[in-house]
Amino acid sequence: MFGLSIGSFINVIIYRLPRSLSIIYPSSTCPSCGARIKFYDNIPILSYVILVGKCRECGSRISPLYPIVEFLTGVLLYLLFLKYFYYSYFLLHINEFNIGYFRDYIWGQLNYFFTFAFFIIIIISIAFIDLFHRIIPDILNILLIVSGFVANIFLLHKPIMFSLYGFIIPGLFFYFIAFFYETVKKKEGLGGGDIKLIAGIGSYLGLIGAIFTIFVGSIFALVGFMLFFVFQKLTNAKTVSYDFKIPFGPFLSLAAVYYIFYGHSLIKIYINFIKLY
Template identity: 40%
Template sequence: MDYLFVFLLGSVLGSFYNVLIYRLPRRESIISPPSHCPSCGSKIRWYDNIPIISYFLLKGKCRDCFASISLRYPLVEFLSGLLALLCYFKWSLSFESFVMFVFFSLLLILSFIDWDTFTLPDSLNLGGLAFGLVSSFFRENFTFWDSVVGALVGAVPFFLIYIFYVKVRKIEGIGFGDVKLMAFIGSVAGVWGVASAVFLGSLFGLLYAIPLIIKYKNISFAVPYGPFLSLGCFVGVMLRDWLSPIILQQ
């Protein structure tokens, strides 16, 4: 029952994450107006706002105007519930579990926003960086200096790449939001999280891009880097106990 409760709690929070994903890029208030249909503007009733379940009860359509509801809404709620479950499973009921759930939740929100808009809001990136630095004072096996070094190791190389593309090649190879994202990742997950984000994230990005390159027979398309960096970090952190011995033996 405790695992079920944790999943349900995470799913409820995922409903709020959907609000952030939709409203932050549009610079809308996350408080007012209440949740409403983006098509007809009708207020969503409480019984139509039950995470995951309401989507299927409504058959993916607004009760009032019958406009389609994106499958993303229950997907984010499910992923948020899954994150809560995995954090509880790995770190039990602890401060570390809380820190990592907040961390992964912010990465989830940032990933969906970046996928839609190719932007990473400072409110989440810099807020996450501050959270990483402050929370490091209260973590058992992660110090403030681990947080600072992780943030620098994450941000500096990406900043230099950003400058190279902008000043030398006169194009934006990576966004400055990615620089801030890597600082945020490093502040919470340290150097290991940064390395995981870069190497695993690049691998996941390549696996996504190869079919597109084959399909369109060119490489002239843009892919948001944030979601892959976030996924790489998540996998690296969750599987660290398994990956570390393998890497150290090489």
């Protein structure tokens, strides 16, 4: 329920931030008629189902993006809870001798949960804004970078170099790629928003996490490009274009979230595979 409610607020960010509107005031309104949405019509997912995806006042269709974002946020935060607390609550045997250890362990896990929950909230906002508007607002990238340093230093107690390496090296790598592409092709390849995004992801996940994100995000982007091309060809073969652009932000965001849940396991499998040969 916490995740669904946060997802509802993320919808506000996705809609208002690209339009330079306040995310705090006024309260939620219908995009079509401007009518204020009552609190009982603003319950995540449930209100959309009850209203059959329409505004109560004017009957205009409400985008299914709203319940999708709410559901996605709820699921990801629930999975994050399972990642950091399932073992704690169901598998540890607690007694009077290890209660102190358990308390410290829970606080440590709580810090990890809040760190990556905040990361997921920002990254979902970035992904959907970039997907539909082809921009990544600087305020979100700056928030991502700053919170990455703060969380790693003060909550996870990691050395500042962990975030610093993750911030500088991938950011410079993307910058030089963008510079080289623009110099050779005379047009933009990677936008400034993508450069700041990978720097922000690196400030949270460190250098290894950022490298993983770049590699896996590129694979996701290639698959997305091919699927879009096939879809374009199937729908209208006469207008197939090899020069269409797809935003990179959503694929980097997807890869970064994938790293949080499975990155360390996949890296261990890769290292063990390398050792065999």
